Amino acid sequence: MTVSLRAIKIAFATTIAIFLAQLLQLDYSVSAGIIAILSVLDTKKSSVRIALQRVSSTILALTIATILFQFIDFSTLVFGLYLLIYIPLAYKLNVEVGIAPCSVLVSHLLVEQSTSIGWLTNEFLLMVIGAGIAILFNLYMPSKxxxxxxxxxxxxxxxxxxxxxxxxxxxxxxxxxxxxxxxxxxxxxxxxxxxxxxxxxxxxxxxxxxxxxxxxxxxxxxxxxxxxxxxxxxxxxxxxxxxxxxxxxxxxxxxxxxxxxxxxxxxxxxxxxxxxxxxxxxxxxxxxxxxxxxxxxxxxxxxxxxxxxxxxxxxxxxx
Structure with a gap:
């Protein structure tokens, strides 16, 4: 994929992901655009594989964060504990590509001091929208x-x-x-x-x-x-x-x-x-x-x- 084609895909995928998140009235809608940027890769197979790994990683991250925040506290120290547990598990389950974006999503829960169904759904949809829009744009790849x-x-x-x-x-x-x-x-x-x-x-x-x-x-x-x-x-x-x-x-x-x-x-x-x-x-x-x-x-x-x-x-x- 040429640099110009990659730039076009990233620009459109990011913009559409943010607009879609806003249309669904999701909080932190810009995060969907950031995830789209990270998910536009060089090949169709790699885009789909990485997107699926990030969605799986999101489920893992939100589960660990919910348990820790609910049973201990919403604090920076607990967020650090979350990272200590989540990162090794992500590597063990081969979903480490989601560490950075998923941790950003978890940080939203920390800021909002909530792990309600509404907030968990909000973060999960941000990931699905960002990764999904990136896959749609990567379906077009000129044949070599x-x-x-x-x-x-x-x-x-x-x-x-x-x-x-x-x-x-x-x-x-x-x-x-x-x-x-x-x-x-x-x-x-x-x-x-x-x-x-x-x-x-x-x-x-x-x-x-x-x-x-x-x-x-x-x-x-x-x-x-x-x-x-x-x-x-x-x-x-x-x-x-x-x-x-x-x-x-x-x-x-x-x-x-x-x-x-x-x-x-x-x-x-x-x-x-x-x-x-x-x-x-x-x-x-x-x-x-x-x-x-x-x-x-x-x-x-x-x-x-x-x-x-x-x-x-x-x-x-x-x-």
Whole structure:
């Protein structure tokens, strides 16, 4: 939620909450507006959850205050005793978000020297109105799906460029600097995308148990970590062997088939074929050939992980 949208929501929610409290002839009507300010949060789910916790906290606070004020006295010391009892209980019951506003409501009882049904109802309604109006205004949250789809496209495009870069590094000895820059950009893009996906998910009050885009970006994040590991091993593959050429082509082939709906079955077969090629090929004759073969084998194992991550994602989403 942008700062301007948040400011608009707070201003209108606060004003309407105060007007409504005044219309119902509630005392301390401004408190309803203050509660509304505190209850306009970043997502729909958080607004509803916090509002319910504050209403529960209000019931707890008013109950404790009524018992103490009735059986001891309306005094500052008793108000302090109320805080000593109420605050630990609020934390234990996970309703601590209501400590500040509920204690303000209890202070009204202290000022009025009364815990009558009328005053208790007055304080409870102030909380319900403030939190309720805030929820109504937070029901409008612009969807972030268009931005998420753009991010998804950009992320896939950068991953394609990295895989093509791997191909060029193996076949032509190109510099790895561009790939490193793309990996850094991808890491930042994925952090933004994942945060945005969670926000969008929490703005759906009746959302499913799992969200596709959250899982999708998590899958890509795992793959990018593997690509970063592979990038560091590319420098050791300096000899233009048959296996090097095959692996380079496999990188380019993967780049062309990177789209999210690809079950990667064919790519798994191609990797297995290359593994068989490694096993059946002539053993290295020199130390340099051995090191090159070992580096290629490490790359191939990492690339197998890269493909397996996508395969598991596809199977989980299909299930």
């Amino acid at each position: 799906e268009p931005q998420l789809l753009v991010l998804r496209t950009n992320i896939e495009e950068k991953m394609k460029q990295i895989l093509i870069g791997f191909d060029l590094i193996l076949t032509n000895g190109y510099s790895n600097k561009k790939v490193e820059c793309l990996l850094n950009e991808l890491s930042e893009d994925l952090k933004i995308a994942e945060k945005m996906a969670y926000t969008d998910y929490n703005n759906q009050l009746f959302s499913p148990d799992k969200d596709y885009l959250i899982h999708y970006f998590d899958m890509r994040q795992q793959q990018v970590k593997v690509l970063a590991e592979m990038s560091t091993d590319l420098g050791a593959c300096s000899l233009p062997t048959k296996q090097t050429i095959i692996l380079a082509r496999l990188f380019r082939q993967t780049a062309e088939q990177l789209h999210e709906s690809n079950p990667v079955v064919d790519l798994k077969k191609d990797i297995q074929s290359l593994l068989n090629e490694f096993r059946n090929s002539e053993l290295p004759k020199t130390r340099k050939e051995f090191e090159n073969r070992a580096a290629l084998f490490i790359l191939l194992n990492d690339f197998t992980r890269f493909i397996q991550i996508k395969k598991e994602f596809f199977e989980q989403e299909k299930a």
